[in-house]
Amino acid sequence: MAERSLAVVILAAGQGTRMKSSLPKVLHRIGGRSLIAHVLDTAAAVSPQQVIAVVRHERERVTEAILDHAPDTVMVGQDEVPGTGRAVEQALAALPADFDGSVVVLSGDVPLIDAATIDRLVKGHLEDGRAMTMLSAIYDNPTGLGRILRDSEGAVTGIVEEKDASEAQRRITEINGGIYVFARRDIERALSEIDTNNAQAEKYLTDAAARILASGGRVEAVATNDPWLIAGVNDRVQLADAGRELNARIVRDHQRAGVTIQDPTTTWIDADVSIQPDTEILPGTYLHGATSIATGAIIGPDTTLVDCEVGEGVHIRRSEATLAVFAANSQVGPFSYIRPGTELGEGGKLGAFVEAKNAKIGDGSKVPHLSYVGDAQIGADANIGAGTIFANYDGVKKHLTVVGDGVRVGSKNVLIAPVTIEDGAYTAAGTVVRKTVPAGSLAMSVAPQRNIEGWVAENRPGTSTAAAAERAQRANNDEH
16 A cells, blocks of 8 residues: 555635625534534544645635634635636645645535544555545435446446536436545646536536546545535535534434433533543533533533533533533532633532622532622632622722631622631621621621501501501400
């Protein structure tokens, strides 16, 4: 077998008008990445010497996205000559002159192609000494797709685009998948001989097959039994279909790796999420970005995590969190809203209807319910009473509240930052904390309670409350 020297060309010049979008087609996202990012990752996985992306429509925007994801990609702008053949021709010109290996051609809108399939194509291409190898598939309904032409003995004789096909050719069910491996010198020679004399007035890459065959080169189409590998995305329906299929594959991979996922149809997991074995994912859960989940965690139901770090044994239910860290055996929810910068310590708790933002909460500390904790530093083994508000914003700046170890904050407190409650202090229910509470102290806001006798009868006559008050007063008078 010839030595494996590989370059990858990614075609990303199309306008994608059927998407009906201001966003370039290849930048639409599935599985937490853009379509082009999925293809770039696959390209990198086959260890090429060079990756070249050909762009045209919204060139600057697409170029920026590509280089942000894969900085070593060589960018080539397609000129005014239309067609995939011209795009590849220009990409070949960007290769080093002494590169004499194989060129893999991928499409930026075919996100499910995988490295294992490309490796198999390249291996067969080299072992058989071919000039061109393409991935094909058998479709019951091949409408709109190019067909693989074969002779009576099954040898490939060419490719025909549907718009240029005869009625007999349109009945062929083997379609061209648009994934190719070429010997560089053979494809260069073939492209130099191809014109735009066809129904779409484009320079077709598919015409290379006939040119290579005419010059004596070997051409083969290798059929896949997984049509999703060559499924392109041309509109929003296909985008959703590809996203759903990718998610199903991601979910199955996690299940086979030891993760319990109760309902795959309502569980969505991005490609960059990592989950350790013996984790349980409950229905209605969405795991996005670079979220990582350790062994023994239970996530869900009805939970969304974005770029979160979840430790062993954590339980998060019916909550939403972004850019947060949850240490081992902590608990979150139900109905918690955890914003960026929150870190919950080991064994800690953020309970029902709690919002936290930029809060460092120590080991064993609890915010059980109905509280807002913003810009806070809470020590270990502290308890924040129900209805507590960390008043962190003065209208111009955000300020820090520090709560020490072992502190007990009473219910319905307002902690007005910047303020500190030192270790081992208590605050009484209803307290407004405006200044430092020394260690071991009790802080309280005391105001005399004033009762206005007869207020209901005078101000709410005829109401059910007034009637209840009258009954109670009569009962009291009867007792006395």
